[in-house]
Amino acid sequence: MSQSPKPQRPTDPAKAAPSPKPSAPSARSSEPSRRSSEPSPRSSEPSPRSPEAPPPPVPTSADVARLAGVSRATVSYVLNNAAAVRISEPTRRKVREAAEELGYVPHAAARTLRAGHTRIVLLPTSHVPAGPLYSAFLDDLQWALRRLDYTVVQYGSLGLSGDQAARAWAELRPVAVISLGEIVLSARNVATLERAGAKAVITLGPVGVPGAHALVLDQGEVGAAAALHLVERGHRRIGVVVPEEPGLELFSAPRLAGARSVAGAEVEPVPLARTEESAGRLARRWRSLGLDAVYAYNDEYAMLLMRAFQDEGLRIPGDVAVIGADDLLLGRLLRPRLSTVRIQMPTGDYLAALVDRAVREGAEPAERHGLMAASAIPREST
Amino acid sequence: MSQSPKPQRPTDPAKAAPSPKPSAPSARSSEPSRRSSEPSPRSSEPSPRSPEAPPPPVPTSADVARLAGVSRATVSYVLNNAAAVRISEPTRRKVREAAEELGYVPHAAARTLRAGHTRIVLLPTSHVPAGPLYSAFLDDLQWALRRLDYTVVQYGSLGLSGDQAARAWAELRPVAVISLGEIVLSARNVATLERAGAKAVITLGPVGVPGAHALVLDQGEVGAAAALHLVERGHRRIGVVVPEEPGLELFSAPRLAGARSVAGAEVEPVPLARTEESAGRLARRWRSLGLDAVYAYNDEYAMLLMRAFQDEGLRIPGDVAVIGADDLLLGRLLRPRLSTVRIQMPTGDYLAALVDRAVREGAEPAERHGLMAASAIPREST
DNA sequence: ACATCCTGCTTACGCGAGTAACCGGCACGT
DNA sequence: ACGTGCCGGTTACTCGCGTAAGCAGGATGT
Incomplete structure (x- = not known):
């Protein structure tokens, strides 16, 4: 345990030991020289932390054992409610009280190491x-x-x-x-x-x-659902927003492909950044694209785009139909209310x-x- | 370390040992009976995992040491780049190669335990x-x-x-x-x-x-900023939305108090849930409240409320001024664009x-x- | 009277890693 | 020939915990 002046119960030196166990750990001092003395059995209130005092050692199960007057094993058995080992009720109480008094909390790393x-x-x-x-x-x-x-x-x-x-x-x-x-x-x-x-x-x-x-x-499902919906509403030339923000390709590419897979849809990828400026620019050149609907990746891009379209005088869904994805609450608040694709995850x-x-x-x-x-x-x- | 048939380098039995070290750990078997054999020095590709084979043991620094033909201490020094200890370059390389081959990754729990x-x-x-x-x-x-x-x-x-x-x-x-x-x-x-x-x-x-x-x-700052802004615009009777969702009181109460602290504002708390129905209900009885402005807790509640007001025929900001908080992108897309309070955190x-x-x-x-x-x-x- | 069984503990050991202390060789100085 | 010093490692011990195995001592059986 440690090299400090510990009780060292005077065990019978001539004990019946089957294997030669000198067991003299030769109190060699290592470097984490902690546990300088008993962790102050009394004083349960947190002391007001005198300036520059070394932090009090974290109580271990050995401390609990010492305070309760039992062995560490007993402490372990009690605190883990080991049913297979018989420990008397009074002892159990003593242990639990000692643990409580010291504010003992087991050390996850030690536990892990032991458990494997x-x-x-x-x-x-x-x-x-x-x-x-x-x-x-x-x-x-x-x-x-x-x-x-x-x-x-x-x-x-x-x-x-x-x-x-x-x-x-x-x-x-x-x-x-x-x-x-x-x-x-x-x-x-x-x-x-x-x-x-x-x-x-x-x-x-x-x-x-x-x-x-x-x-x-399969993000393709999302794109497919959106495109299918638009096709059913009579739209043919569909723009599919591809976010310019990095890191989204893994989602946007399959969604685009999903839209492409829908029969009857002519799909055109449309790059868009998540800013008003980008949306404005896209809206301004929209008529030249010859598209009659747009699947805007998700509701945020859709809302951004919708506003830009409206500012440009485009009617929704008359001139251009817009659908997003994710079913955000806020999409329902716009006028017109935003159609969307609801996604079901595991x-x-x-x-x-x-x-x-x-x-x-x-x-x-x-x-x-x-x-x-x-x-x-x-x-x-x- | 373990009780299994490990190489047990034939060290000279009559070594100059100053302290009596029988060091015979009496190969007692405990229960985590792992490390059944060498962790297969060859075969670097992950084997196709034959069904029901016991999982291969996780390589430890001892395995690395064995493979490199050095002691565990050396492994530790090398892998931690200990500058204070002199280890020759060839040995360092051997160790690193062995670690690489075994795919050794240190065990955080063991490290933690040791380090304290x-x-x-x-x-x-x-x-x-x-x-x-x-x-x-x-x-x-x-x-x-x-x-x-x-x-x-x-x-x-x-x-x-x-x-x-x-x-x-x-x-x-x-x-x-x-x-x-x-x-x-x-x-x-x-x-x-x-x-x-x-x-x-x-x-x-x-x-x-x-x-x-x-x-x-101090969430009060937020409420105060909102109320102050409204007062400066000539509003007096201000409603302050208090979300009905649980867990938000810690934020909403101080914000309300902050609004109250503003001179010239008559503040009325207004409960609201984050649903269209709740907003609709509130909008319908709004005129009876005699308020001319509302600070809506945050942008989401504000947007919800704004839509409900508009559906009710209330003009914004003519009949009622609305301000949110958090400066969401989407707030900028509404018509009218939503005023908000930007919050600066540490x-x-x-x-x-x-x-x-x-x-x-x-x-x-x-x-x-x-x-x-x-x-x-x-x-x-x- | 002595073997046997139960009860209620304690003792001993190892999990994996970091590090102080030691130690065998070789080179060099005297 | 022999101390001295450096180099390149190794040995031994420890961290906190869980648990198998051992072990007193009282109760019970024969």
């Missing part, structure tokens, strides 16, 4: 995405995983390459990693994680990752269950498709 | 908030902390009480905790965290927490620097005020 595994589910987040859809999904997922007794850790991986990120994540030895598609993983990265003990690497995104449980969310419960199955049964990684449903919601702008 | 502390900064998140303002702030903060070599971990604490949350966080032994005000901490919770080694507990929110570095963001860099100072110098916790600036941005709705 964690129950951490890692959720890498590069940039925190706004969308209410996404936000609700994340809440769901966290709840569901907590119910299954996993610890959810969102680990910011901003600006890391796939390799760096994978290594950093692996250090935590998570049982599972759920990549929400903000960081693109390679098969090598998946291997790194699995070698570090991850039982499941799950990716959500437009493309699958070999070796991982890939939930392929639920948090579904994902949590998938994690749990993979962890417990070591399910084979596979690609799953068709998890994303998209349906057009007609309102007034189409 | 972490560099984790914990960011509790209960529900992921949408707002672009907040989102950008979080990104900033993560960047800044990473630059200072901290590890940012967002720990979902959904549905936990303050006490439970504090204990759960304490288990990770973070150096610092930055509570964004979603979970209300007590002084006791702060004490728990500090006893667990946290050098800094920082809270951001409308109220201070004793014992913590409290950045008190920057991520500022917060990160605060954390770093507290960690390194153990700065005294204190309340800081006046960190939130609010300024009205007049557009067309007022």
